[in-house]
Amino acid sequence: MKKRHLYLIRLLNRGRRFTADELALETGASVRTIQRDMLTLEELGYPIWSVPGAGGGYEMLPNRLLPPLQLREQEAVALYLTLKWMEQIPDVPFGDMRDTLSDWYVNELPHDLETKIARLEKNILWLGNKTVPPAPFTKDVFQAVEQRRNIEVTYATTKGMCNAK
Numbered sequence: 001m002k003k004r005h006l007y008l009i010r011l012l013n014r015g016r017r018f019t020a021d022e023l024a025l026e027t028g029a030s031v032r033t034i035q036r037d038m039l040t041l042e043e044l045g046y047p048i049w050s051v052p053g054a055g056g057g058y059e060m061l062p063n064r065l066l067p068p069l070q071l072r073e074q075e076a077v078a079l080y081l082t083l084k085w086m087e088q089i090p091d092v093p094f095g096d097m098r099d100t101l102s103d104w105y106v107n108e109l110p111h112d113l114e115t116k117i118a119r120l121e122k123n124i125l126w127l128g129n130k131t132v133p134p135a136p137f138t139k140d141v142f143q144a145v146e147q148r149r150n151i152e153v154t155y156a157t158t159k160g161m162c163n164a165k
Contacts, residue, residue, distance in 0.1 A: 017051065023058065077113070
């Protein structure tokens with residue numbers, strides 16, 4: 001895949017519609033090259049939506065696939081271990097998806113790295129839910145951060161009740 005293709009994917013993943021002229025200006029390619037690139041990306045399976053006419057352009061459909069990460073081996077292992085660790089924390093958002101994401105990820109890696117991770121994982125003690133108390137408001141806090149909403153939290157300390165915004 002060309003660098004320009006990856007750049008186009010990043011642009012379209014911003015969640016807005018771009019005209020071919022805007023994409024051409026942004027990448028330094030011609031409008032015709034952008035049109036060919038969009039066809040190529042569609043053929044590769046990227047869910048690109050094109051709207052003809054005035055006000056038209058290109059956009060990425062919701063629930064899109066993101067481009068693959070280009071990671072060094074140590075980064076791939078670190079990402080897998082982070083995903084696996086997240087499975088151990090109760091009440092983290094994303095429900096069932098977080099329980100399968102690490103398995104999906106490791107299965108996409110080259111076989112030799114998958115084998116290396118499996119050997120490494122046998123030597124890790126995951127403490128998991130046994131030592132971490134439930135945190136039923138984690139999802140609410142996550143949503144508030146994501147939506148940039150202010151929240152007020154009341155909590156108990158040894159000195160009494162406290163409020164924080």
